[in-house]
Amino acid sequence: MTPLPRLMVAPNGARRGKSDHPQLPVTDDEVVQTAIACHAAGADGVHLHIRDAAGAHLLDAPRYQALLDRLKDTVPGMYLQVTSESAGLYTAQEQRCMMRALRPAHVSVAMREMVRGPEDWAKAHGFYAWALENAVDVQHILYSPKEVAAFVDAVLRGQVPGDRILVQLVQGSYAEGSKGALDLDLYLAEFDRVxxxxxxxxxxxxxxxxxxxxxxxxxLGGKARAGFENALHHSDGTLAVDNASRIREIDAALRVAVPEAG
Known part of the structure; x- marks a missing residue:
């Protein structure tokens, strides 16, 4: 299993568009150009969302494969991760079918979307086992300390296989920004049970x-994911020109905070 990159850019997400920021990439061409710029700015990974002709969120294996092939040529060596996000448009079964068809090297999967009720664990476990056997690195998205606790319980029960487990922790929300965000220590404390x-x-x-x-x-030993999917502003409150400018600020801050990791 490949370690997560130090700094991954998430340039667009499933919901935002040009009305939120004119430099938010929507088309595949724009995503490729953004990846190139962010790689030069310090990102060593990119989290990929694709859109349909109307700019809406899309899960489509052939479209993803075409984009991955382009990026392998334009940003060789960059960690390329696709999303399986439902965005309220896809069922868990449709998400799993897309991932099985694509077989990406790296994919993010929200536990709350794979397991919408206790009865879903059998199919979720089957998918996680398939991914491990087929060298599909799953990064498990967890939105709260409560979700981390439930995830750790699943690990202890053997429902999430593997000795090395990739996790995406989320602080804040689209609706509230950083308001009400919970302390990171509350998330991390759950890992100590394993x-x-x-x-x-x-x-x-x-x-x-x-x-x-x-x-x-x-x-605290974690990696960073940044970009217009999550935030459009710099730490001083000014609007970022583009994703690359956000990456430059964060890359510089990380190098100061953790020099040995740069």
Whole structure:
């Protein structure tokens, strides 16, 4: 299993569009150009969303494969991760079918979307086992300390297989930004209940606290995900020109906070 990158850019997400920021990439061409710019600015990974002709969120294996092939040529060596996000448009079964068809090297999967009720664990476990057997690295998205606790319970029960487990922790929300965000220590404390697994974790944070939150995470041994999916502003409150400018600020802050990780 490949370790998570130090700094991953999430340039668009499933919901925002040009009305939110004119430089938010929507087309595949724009995503490719953004990846190139962010790689030069310090990102070593990119979290990919694709859109349909109307700019709406899309899960489509052939479209994803075409974009991955382009990025392998334009940003060789960059960690390329696709999303399986439902955005309220896809069922868990449709999400799993897309991932099985694509077989991406790296994919993010929200536990709350794979397991919408206790009865879903059998199919979720089957998918996680398939992914492990087929070298599909799943990064499990967890939105709260409560979700981390439920996830750790699943690990202890053997429902999430593997010795090295990739995790995406989320602070804040689209609606509230960083308002009401819970302390990162509350998320991380749950990992201490598992002694025989390695948790390779990353943080994304919404709103104007994004930079400070990611620096704090790095000091605690975490990786960082940043970009217009989560925040459009710099730490001083000014609107970022583009994704690359956000990455430059965060890359510089991380290098100061954790020099050995740069």
């Amino acid at each position: 002694e025989d697994r390695v948790f390779d974790w990353m943080l994304c944070a919404f709103g104007k606290a994004e930079t400070a939150s990611l620096v704090h995470a790095a000091r």
